[in-house]
Amino acid sequence: MIESDQSTRLKQDQALALTPRLIQSIGLLQLNHQELTQEITQMLENNIMLRQKDAMVQVVLDNNEKKEPVEDTILDELDADTSWEDYYDDELCYRSSPKSASDPDTYHSDNLFVSRTSFDDKIIRAIRYGQMPDDEQALALQILASLDEHYFLTQSDESLSKQLGINKRQLRYLIEIIKHLDPPGIASRDIRECMLAQLHCLPDYSDDLGNAHDILTDYFHYIGHKETMIARRLRLSNSEMIEAMRIIRSLNPYPNSDADDNSPNTIWPDVYIHQRMGIYYASLNPDFRTNIEINETYVKLADCCSGDEKLFIRAQLQTAKFFLNALAQRQSTILRVSNAVIVHQQGFFTHGDKALKPLTLKNIADILGIHESTVSRAISGKYCYFDHKLIALGHFFSQKVSAGAQHSAKSVQAYIKSFVESEDARNPLSDVQLADKLAGEGIAISERVIAKYREHLGIAKRSRRRQKN
Numbered sequence: 001m002i003e004s005d006q007s008t009r010l011k012q013d014q015a016l017a018l019t020p021r022l023i024q025s026i027g028l029l030q031l032n033h034q035e036l037t038q039e040i041t042q043m044l045e046n047n048i049m050l051r052q053k054d055a056m057v058q059v060v061l062d063n064n065e066k067k068e069p070v071e072d073t074i075l076d077e078l079d080a081d082t083s084w085e086d087y088y089d090d091e092l093c094y095r096s097s098p099k100s101a102s103d104p105d106t107y108h109s110d111n112l113f114v115s116r117t118s119f120d121d122k123i124i125r126a127i128r129y130g131q132m133p134d135d136e137q138a139l140a141l142q143i144l145a146s147l148d149e150h151y152f153l154t155q156s157d158e159s160l161s162k163q164l165g166i167n168k169r170q171l172r173y174l175i176e177i178i179k180h181l182d183p184p185g186i187a188s189r190d191i192r193e194c195m196l197a198q199l200h201c202l203p204d205y206s207d208d209l210g211n212a213h214d215i216l217t218d219y220f221h222y223i224g225h226k227e228t229m230i231a232r233r234l235r236l237s238n239s240e241m242i243e244a245m246r247i248i249r250s251l252n253p254y255p256n257s258d259a260d261d262n263s264p265n266t267i268w269p270d271v272y273i274h275q276r277m278g279i280y281y282a283s284l285n286p287d288f289r290t291n292i293e294i295n296e297t298y299v300k301l302a303d304c305c306s307g308d309e310k311l312f313i314r315a316q317l318q319t320a321k322f323f324l325n326a327l328a329q330r331q332s333t334i335l336r337v338s339n340a341v342i343v344h345q346q347g348f349f350t351h352g353d354k355a356l357k358p359l360t361l362k363n364i365a366d367i368l369g370i371h372e373s374t375v376s377r378a379i380s381g382k383y384c385y386f387d388h389k390l391i392a393l394g395h396f397f398s399q400k401v402s403a404g405a406q407h408s409a410k411s412v413q414a415y416i417k418s419f420v421e422s423e424d425a426r427n428p429l430s431d432v433q434l435a436d437k438l439a440g441e442g443i444a445i446s447e448r449v450i451a452k453y454r455e456h457l458g459i460a461k462r463s464r465r466r467q468k469n
Contacts, residue, residue: 025326029333029374032381033268033285036330040292049313049320051295119256120144123151126181139164140174143187150254152194153187169425169467180458185255192220195251200458211236211244213455223248269385270393271338273349280349282338282384284331292327294320333370337378338393340364345396349386353414358400358407407443413453415441420459425467 031039044050127140142164148154153175155163161171178187184201185194196216202209211234215223219230223245231241271282294317302313341364347355361372368375379393398408419437423429429437431447431454438445459465 024322025329026377028326028330030377030380033270033383035381040327043323044292047316047320047323048298049295049316050292050323053291053293122183123181123186127178132177136174136177139166139170140178143171143174143178147187151186151256152254153189173421176458183252183255185252188255191253192216194253194255195248197458198251199247200456205452205456208240208243208247210452210455211240212247215244215248267383267390269390270334270382271384273342273384273386275349280342280346282335282342284335285385292324294324333374333378334382336368337364337375338382338384340367341379341393341396342384348396353410354418356396356398356408356411356414358405359397360399361397401443401445401449405443405445409453412438412443412445413457415443416450416453416459417457420454420465423465425465428462428465430462 028036028039044052123144124141127137127144132140143153143160146153146155146160146163153160157168157171161168164171175187179185179193179197180201182201185197188194188197196213199209199213199216214234215230219226219233222230227241227245230236231238236244269285271284272286273280273282275281298313299317302310302317305313341359342349344359344363345356347357361375364375365372379397382393383390384393385391395410398410401407401409401412415438416434419429419434431450434450434454435445435447438450
């Protein structure tokens with residue numbers, strides 16, 4: 001017979017306890033501008049102790065009896081073992097509410113941002129806010145008007161170039177720009193070209209992306225029924241083939257596959273970039289409407305309450321204070337991170353991507369004395385506004401091209417793009433010649449790396465770029 005031994009043992013371990021206040025701060029920090037606006041709207045609807053600063057609510061109190069001020073009895077923090085269910089009907093106070101599409105906002109800021117856009121409007125806005133000259137923007141809009149219902153280009157280059165009054169090289173140049181706007185794939189000739197454009201716009205190059213690119217380029221028509229043959233010819237292992245196909249299947253066959261005219265597509269800048277005495281710096285968006293405050297009218301009205309009603313008011317007031325503190329901390333963190341990034345990337349604002357220095361989340365975290373995850377949340381989905389353009393804060397982060405190098409991957413890609421754009425179409429530059437030109441700029445990288453960056457930019461091989469006429 002097996003004997004059981006029952007005894008009491010003590011065990012000590014360490015665990016990170018997240019307070020409701022910390023959970024809410026983390027949740028608000030990672031929200032982008034649109035999501036935060038919805039969160040504020042939701043909080044105003046659910047918490048009677050909050051109001052917009054311009055909202056005037058007057059309630060007449062007919063009870064002159066002095067009561068103990070409710071706000072003075074609210075602690076900055078409740079005990080860690082407090083039972084929140086005793087005070088709150090739901091988890092809205094310390095957890096982000098579901099992101100629902102609330103009533104549309106009709107706010108405009110210098111006619112730059114709109115609250116709802118159709119798919120066409122989104123493409124037009126991408127063209128308008130790009131770095132194209134006005135004459136090229138006008139031509140790009142004409143190309144957009146000639147696309148079919150799937151946003152594919154079916155008209156021949158010869159016919160369209162004659163219609164627009166430009167040569168074929170200019171037309172192909174404009175089409176390449178349109179294909180790599182957001183959403184990518186617009187003005188492609190077919191599904192394969194559309195998916196390749198989407199692949200080129202993925203943020204970080206990897207061997208798996210390169211394998212997916214090779215499959216789409218050379219074996220597109222064999223996908224789905226001869227994948228074993230594809231893997232054999234490209235010498236891919238089973239795991240490499242599976243990952244490459246996973247990437248391909250995540251792409252959209254048509255650029256408007258995810259279009260939904262009923263969903264908000266607003267992009268608001270969180271910070272504006274200014275210049276003073278030759279130094280660029282960031283300031284918070286003055287149009288960012290977090291103008292909410294404690295509703296003092298209801299605080300006074302609470303003096304007339306007692307029992308469960310007073311407990312409810314206390315809980316609502318505690319929630320409101322948590323929320324306002326989390327909002328203030330979010331704004332402060334985004335501004336600190338933005339300025340740290342901008343100070344590091346001063347050259348970008350005068351010379352563009354060529355001047356981007358290597359920068360990682362850890363660099364900014366070390367400078368500010370915060371965790372890398374905080375930096376990641378502070379830049380995720382956040383944009384800055386500079387020179388009539390919206391720039392994602394994540395754009396300023398880039399790895400070194402190699403250990404010990406002083407140039408970032410995005411800087412090198414910008415050089416490659418400028419070299420190709422200015423090359424002789426009848427005698428385009430080879431990867432060896434591109435390496436020589438980069439060496440002239442003090443950038444020493446191998447031809448293999450140049451080929452990777454060239455493919456990431458959607459630039460074809462030399463033989464395919466050569467203009468025979």
